Amino acid sequence: MKSPCCCLLSFLLYLFLFSWTWANPEGTFTIRLLQTTTFQNTSFVHTEGLGLLEDIELGSLDKHTWSIHFYQPWVCPALPQSDWDTIDNLLKIYLQQFSHLINEGAMQRDVPYPFVAQCMAGCELYPNRTSRTFAYVGYNGQDFLSFDTENASWTLSQDTNLSRYVWSVLQNYTTLSELVEVLFNDTCVDDMEVLLNYGRAALERQELPVATVFARIPSLDQLLLVCHVTGFYPRPISVAWLRDGHEVPPGPVLNTSTILPNADLTYQLRSILAVAPHDGHSYVCRVRHRSLGNRSLLIPWGNSEVMLITGLMTGLLAAMAIAAVSVLWVCRQRKHQQMAESESRNSILSKQA
Incomplete structure (x- = not known):
């Protein structure tokens, strides 16, 4: 044995x-x-x-x-x-x-x-x-x-x-x-x-990565840019942030998660970059993967997105203010009309008496 x-x-x-x-x-x-x-x-x-x-x-x-x-x-x-x-x-x-x-x-x-x-x-x-x-x-x-x-x-x-x-x-x-x-x-x-x-x-199976970039605002003086990459296979992948075309080196402002499995036998990860709001720089998330060959997947982020959100919020607040003023004006007009009608009825009744 x-x-x-x-x-x-x-x-x-x-x-x-x-x-x-x-x-x-x-x-x-x-x-x-x-x-x-x-x-x-x-x-x-x-x-x-x-x-x-x-x-x-x-x-x-x-x-x-x-x-x-x-x-x-x-x-x-x-x-x-x-x-x-x-x-x-x-x-x-x-x-x-x-x-x-x-x-x-x-x-x-x-x-x-x-x-x-x-x-x-x-x-x-x-x-x-x-x-x-x-x-x-x-x-x-x-x-x-x-x-x-x-x-x-x-x-x-x-x-x-x-x-x-x-x-x-x-x-x-x-x-x-x-x-x-x-x-x-x-x-x-x-x-x-x-x-x-x-x-x-x-x-030799290969699945293309799908990447999205969005922002989070934990405080007024900090902006977190999030690059979420998912659906890729095989596991090895390179995700980096470019500031004005130059790669951001590893440091305390950059936090990239470990590669995690998805239920469909693909993988995902997130790379988060901390920046100052409206710092005047352009930011791009760059993804390199075997399924892309010699190409790179570039997903830009710009302050225009924040400006767009700010503009929408300002427009919404202005619309709400206009609506409130309009409702107040209508209420006042109705009140004046009711007072005028009441005075008119009282005048008629006094003449009849």
Whole structure:
């Protein structure tokens, strides 16, 4: 029976066989396998898993059967069913032994339950076709162990009884570096030509960014210019503010958010520039993205917008004033008319008397 470490590595590199060939040969691409295992007690263990190629979700782990659910239609056809069966078996063996290893260490080192173990492992491919593997283990949200790919050894991220125990177990598997060398230098390269076209369309997908510029006025002496960019894919993007045609450097007046995901598998961000109202400068939000090619998306903002809003407000207030004066005049006219009619009736009644 294989060690848990070797089983995990085999599973990672089987996935790597078809993931790295989907990538754009001109860039660097990464596949990551994420595992979260919750140890409620010695007899109840809950495991979740997710596979990612860049930001594309390849599949997840069924927490009840430990089987793989594919999210992309091009994942399963990339390998013969016999290979997927092998991966499925290796995955189950690894998860069983992983749970046993951690539980055994927790009981021997009096680690309190419940606790959570997290693993992230995968492979990275560079444009020159060289590659590296990585593996990180976390405990209750903190770094625990990491894998040193150059020396093919595990490194302690925190020095505890449990981490030293797990480190000593993993460190004894000396076949790790040999397995990495064979699979990366031979198997992956040999299968690259066959698997190159799988998933290419998903990785090369491009969505144009949509940008809008508007202003906020938090105080009378400050104006916040907001450039909201959304709907773009892939994730890398460049957003900058130009003042009179020159890029505004990073500083306290410039605040750009992190790139956030949208529900439709695109991304969004905001860049906010603080300026003084009516400072006499022109401002443009510039967006650069792969989908735009060599072009840039330029969205200008000018003080004319504020002047327009101010003009509209002034016009509205003037109209309201005119309406108020008109209503007052009509009321007075009606009052004078009523008084005249009353005096006329009183005069008629006095003559009749």
